[in-house]
Amino acid sequence: MGVSWGAVVRPKTGQTVSGDTYVVERFEPAGLQVCVIDGLGGGVEAARAADAAADVVRAKPGDDPALLLQRSHTALHGTRGAVMALLTFNLQLRSVTYMGVGNIGAQVYSALPIKPISKNGIIGYKLPHLLKLTYSYNFGDTFVLYSDGISSRLNIDTTISLTLPPQSLAERILALHGKENDDATVVAVRITE
Numbered sequence: 001m002g003v004s005w006g007a008v009v010r011p012k013t014g015q016t017v018s019g020d021t022y023v024v025e026r027f028e029p030a031g032l033q034v035c036v037i038d039g040l041g042g043g044v045e046a047a048r049a050a051d052a053a054a055d056v057v058r059a060k061p062g063d064d065p066a067l068l069l070q071r072s073h074t075a076l077h078g079t080r081g082a083v084m085a086l087l088t089f090n091l092q093l094r095s096v097t098y099m100g101v102g103n104i105g106a107q108v109y110s111a112l113p114i115k116p117i118s119k120n121g122i123i124g125y126k127l128p129h130l131l132k133l134t135y136s137y138n139f140g141d142t143f144v145l146y147s148d149g150i151s152s153r154l155n156i157d158t159t160i161s162l163t164l165p166p167q168s169l170a171e172r173i174l175a176l177h178g179k180e181n182d183d184a185t186v187v188a189v190r191i192t193e
């Protein structure tokens with residue numbers, strides 16, 4: 001099973017530090033955890049919150065996403081808080097789950113109707129009742145997670161070329177749909193046979 005992925009993080013104009021971050025981690029026996037995190041506000045304090053959640057995911061990427069979100073919620077008490085979403089792949093079963101809290105976007109390019117949605121809330125402040133969505137996917141499908149520094153017009157952009165490798169795709173999405181006035185992050189993942 002092949003996994004190819006790419007990512008871009010761009011701080012908002014005038015900032016050198018991004019309050020967004022992401023995690024892409026394989027785990028045994030056939031798992032892949034993909035996560036985008038947006039620390040609230042901007043700059044160093046936002047980055048501190050996002051990094052704390054990223055540390056939770058990196059520590060045990062194979063744990064259930066609900067546990068990772070609950071643990072992040074605890075870890076982010078006393079910070080500005082963050083929004084985050086997790087795509088958790090079982091590469092053996094060709095299935096993926098989505099769990100998100102707050103304003104992280106997911107765009108899936110597939111012949112199958114995979115339309116993940118997040119629950120409202122803020123990790124560190126208000127953890128909603130978590131919703132786990134489970135989907136089958138096809139080899140060759142492309143999954144994109146993005147922070148709200150990317151315009152949701154991405155959803156209706158039919159010019160996106162899926163012949164691009166994921167890194168180029170992520171860069172293209174940022175170039176086309178990135179907002180100058182917020183940190184912007186795109187992670188693109190493609191699973192092949």
Ligand SMILES: [Mn+2]
Pocket residue numbers: 038147148149182183
């Ligand atoms: Mn943001």
